Amino acid sequence: MSRQVPRQRRLDIANGRVDLSHGAGGRAMAQLIDEIFRAAFSNPLLDQANDCAVFPVTGGHIALSTDSYVVSPIFFPGGDIGSLAVHGTINDLAMAGSVPVYMAAGFVIEEGFPLRDLQRIAASMGTASRASDVAIVTGDIKVVERGKADGVFITTTGVGRIPPGVALSGDQARPGDKVLVSGFLGDHGAAIMSKRAGLGFETDILSDSAALHTLVAEMIRASGSALRLLRDPTRGGIGATLNEIAHQSSVGIMLREEAIPVRENVAAACELLGLDPLYVASEGKLIAIVAPQEATRLLQAMRKHPLGRDACIIGDVIEDPDHFVQMTTGFGGGRIVDWLFGEHLPRIC
């Protein structure tokens, strides 16, 4: 976002629409960046207006993560594509134990997209980034012809600072470890799908989209190196995420069905939509795997944080040469929680 604008008539945000000139590298693009994005994200690094942001780092380790967001609808109960794009990338950084610091944002916008919607999304990103103390320091805008994209797609890339001694990784789960989640699962996916399917009576379901880095900081403080790994169960839900972990760590996982927290309205919406809540995305929840002797202390620390107050232990890491995720049910039975097959929920994030 290197552009600065000479004097001219301001954008008509109430009635205007994005056109191809806004992506052409000239004055219209400079104006769009200035009046919508710089206004929403303003910070000293972005204001340098070069094609790069340059910032100091101390030695140590940094984390880099990127995610593209194509969620549909772009405005949904509990959030929008902008706040989701900020929270989601913060969360990927936080799952590595890092403190998110800077973010880059790339926009692909469809010709004809309303400027007021773009402004609303930019404002939402600005609010989310300031609330999380993460500066959006550089970015890019491309505009494609009508019908060649669906409204707007956003790719956010974050940089985080890893505190000394923190080394969380998906391959660190050990048999005997406890599996925790930070709260109710599937809210985001259920909110999106309810909205998309027009389930009017389920509109009280809100996305849980939230930035988890401060919760993670508390968890690291409480558990130190006993905390093996963190992962946020977004696309594919805890079903897919736990299978990944089992595979990466070469272990099995045994869940207790009755311990898995799903809100009643989410469970009801999932039933109506034919979805298994185990595979439905959360966007403000995490899975933690911790050494058994530290599980209670970690749980207490999580419950003191607003984003962890419904945390609970949902299962155990076990030895299993097949790396299966299994679940015991209330009636003494069990089932395999397999990898997700098929498309399940397109464009959930």
Next chain:
Amino acid sequence: MSRQVPRQRRLDIANGRVDLSHGAGGRAMAQLIDEIFRAAFSNPLLDQANDCAVFPVTGGHIALSTDSYVVSPIFFPGGDIGSLAVHGTINDLAMAGSVPVYMAAGFVIEEGFPLRDLQRIAASMGTASRASDVAIVTGDIKVVERGKADGVFITTTGVGRIPPGVALSGDQARPGDKVLVSGFLGDHGAAIMSKRAGLGFETDILSDSAALHTLVAEMIRASGSALRLLRDPTRGGIGATLNEIAHQSSVGIMLREEAIPVRENVAAACELLGLDPLYVASEGKLIAIVAPQEATRLLQAMRKHPLGRDACIIGDVIEDPDHFVQMTTGFGGGRIVDWLFGEHLPRIC
């Protein structure tokens, strides 16, 4: 790109197509990442298979830059969207004087996109990144329904290390400085537009897409702090880029038309297409502004590098309260090189 894949039948790359399951977070996505992207990008950080890449940094400054690529057609003479996405982000990092080190890549793919094209793009990115010594260490894939995107869009975000003492910025041009370019201008835009317009006899025009960081390193070595700023004239060409610089640095710029290097076939294609070469994108060229006493030395250093062998001095920075870019023509006349208005060349990068 956190996914790893259990045993299963391999992708049918020759005949297969991307479907919505490849973006759903389950086993199909894991397989796509493994067999196409990890195979093409393989490096130890990516192979950690977490949602983040974590790497060590020494103290100092780092640069962060992002660009989304929506070029159409995705395969073009002299390159493709994959190599362009790698080169373009490397170049944005290099324009800050940084040494590009790591890259993240986000993909938005349209349902039905041929797997063989995706593999070709990934291979091209892998080749470009290895050639530039920049590792693609993390990424993301989203799939949208048929008709909701146009093939594939790629967002690359790069991290570079700024050598001590380097501080290039768009606001550093001073009256008296010399304006240099590293070679022939407009090749990329002319190649894309010739291809798109079906100008058969102009198909000898190749995109100049290339990574400029090693040229930049030589230039910094030659000129030190006499080198004020670098900028790559992509979208909007040198017309837009020099106007930005003039505006950022609060100066004017005076170009000499006969000094501006444009290949004959590019000039001919521009004439046919009704384009002004001053506004046509290059993807492997740079503009340098340097203190006058160092201009010759810098030019010599640039010409020793394969990507700078056609470098030349095209004008001067002047005092101008209006921050105009002007050009003297061969007949003793002159014109204002204004900011780009209108759409000019959509989806050129």
